[in-house]
Ligand SMILES: *[C@@H]1O[C@H](CO)[C@@H](O)[C@H](O)[C@H]1NC(C)=O
Ligand SMILES: *[C@@H]1O[C@H](CO)[C@@H](O)[C@H](O)[C@H]1NC(C)=O
Ligand SMILES: *[C@@H]1O[C@H](CO)[C@@H](O)[C@H](O)[C@H]1NC(C)=O
């Protein structure tokens with residue numbers, strides 16, 4: 001075994017010396033290539049050589065390991081010195097700045113290909129480069145062919161590639177280049193809510209009685225129809241009056257074509273939360289996002305009505321993230337990047353002050369997201385956490401997996417299908433429940449184990465206890481060493497949402513997520529008004545002292561992939577996580593932490 005490695009060591013310098021210097025840019029090595037193209041996408045045609053788009057290059061962040069050390073220290077309630085000592089934007093930027101040699105090497109490569117350094121836009125930390133390119137230029141840079149792909153189910157056309165390469169010497173300097181092999185555009189992201197026409201909307205008189213009631217007990221109608229009154233009673237927030245509305249904020253991430261409607265919010269308040277009538281939210285437009293008030297979105301209204309319904313009068317911000325228009329095959333000058341998380345995250349990270357709580361309800365099957373892309377995006381969430389914000393993500397609406405659950409690694413084996421970003425260890429993932437007395441798991445609640453991210457230390461005890469009880473059930477169908485989710489849960493069915501002036505029933509873990517976020521925003525209000533830091537990245541707290549402040553959900557299951565799915569039980573489970581919040585108890589817990 002020693003001989004071959006000696007041989008390599010001996011030959012390698014010779015090879016380098018014998019090559020003219022520029023040859024290093026021709027020595028390409030595959031960065032990412034699909035074994036099997038994400039399902040649903042077919043090759044339509046070659047991409048026009050003169051089609052222009054923005055190429056984004058993520059440089060390796062030089063001190064990312066240090067950033068993670070900071071993240072875990074400032075989020076660990078047992079760390080007496082550093083809990084809550086969140087980093088500023090400048091401190092985070094310093095840790096994610098690429099090494100000067102990375103910047104120099106990548107600039108040389110781009111210059112070799114005729115790209116002027118001046119045309120490159122750089123993020124404040126210099127870790128993201130954005131450059132306008134033509135298909136022809138991108139193909140030369142990445143040793144690939146760009147094509148137009150069509151998705152029959154959604155009628156979308158995108159410009160992507162089946163694989164791309166980088167010069168061997170650049171691999172240690174670049175984490176990902178996009179758009180390349182991630183096909184999931186805006187519309188591809190499953191919007192995790194659905195209308196529930198089978199659940200009759202609540203009558204106004206009933207709703208108004210609830211809205212006026214003392215909220216000491218959970219109304220019986222909450223078993224099938226959820227209103228703010230139900231959630232405030234169930235999660236024990238109704239006795240709390242926010243005190244830090246001048247500082248504390250809650251952010252809702254929305255993407256292309258989903259607009260929250262201001263008139264609908266007022267109708268919602270006058271029906272379901274009369275003390276909040278007149279309350280408003282702010283809309284922030286990101287990357288060409290719009291705010292079309294004649295086109296109310298179910299998802300956007302659900303989010304804002306329930307974050308406001310629980311956290312009022314905490315200021316809420318709705319981020320309407322645009323993106324370039326979809327690629328039209330018959331247009332000559334389209335631009336199409338459609339990388340919504342990147343646009344939104346890069347925007348948020350460029351701000352010096354950001355909301356202390358974020359909720360977002362979009363996702364994709366993890367296997368349709370290229371590994372290098374998923375790692376890079378997940379690391380951006382770690383940056384948001386280090387800055388002191390809690391990020392909540394929906395766990396998905398397909399139980400352990402939707403459809404036939406076959407892998408796309410060329411082997412076509414049946415395997416539970418985790419969701420991304422739910423599977424990222426730096427976000428808090430929210431599953432769904434239904435009914436009251438007792439609250440049980442809702443059958444669509446997404447849950448499972450990542451194939452990309454290893455199980456983080458904060459959840460090892462909780463998840464190992466579950467795996468021990470599970471035994472060999474479903475062996476081989478999920479990855480026992482992966483990051484497991486959801487972390488927590490909240491009601492997810494029968495939400496009464498006003499859309500276009502009419503009340504309608506909506507369900508999904510995208511209802512659970514703003515609900516949990518509303519409770520977190522109130523906890524942050526309490527911390528801030530007591531002169532303490534906000535909670536920031538929640539998971540280390542949730543899996544330790546905060547367990548006592550969560551209602552364990554012990555029945556129900558999440559079928560999928562032709563199986564009965566996992567079963568909720570005592571302690572953590574991949575259906576409802578650690579359980580649903582009890583604000584009063586959580587408040588007492590976070591009060592004791594420095
Ligand atoms: C494409 O979708 C249409 C309707 O949505 C369907 O009728 C047709 O069979 C589909 N074609 C393929 C190749 O899947
Ligand atoms: C707003 O939405 C309506 C309804 O879909 C549409 O007719 C109108 O063109 C949109 N306005 C803008 C500015 O996009
Ligand atoms: C299981 O998860 C681990 C940890 O993230 C990973 O290294 C491994 O590749 C995964 N296995 C499969 C079959 O995906």
Ligand SMILES: *[C@@H]1O[C@H](CO)[C@@H](O)[C@H](O)[C@H]1NC(C)=O
Nearest residue numbers: 235236239582583584585587
């Ligand atoms: C609600 O919070 C209060 C403290 O505010 C606590 O005493 C009580 O146990 C909590 N739970 C319920 C179900 O009331």
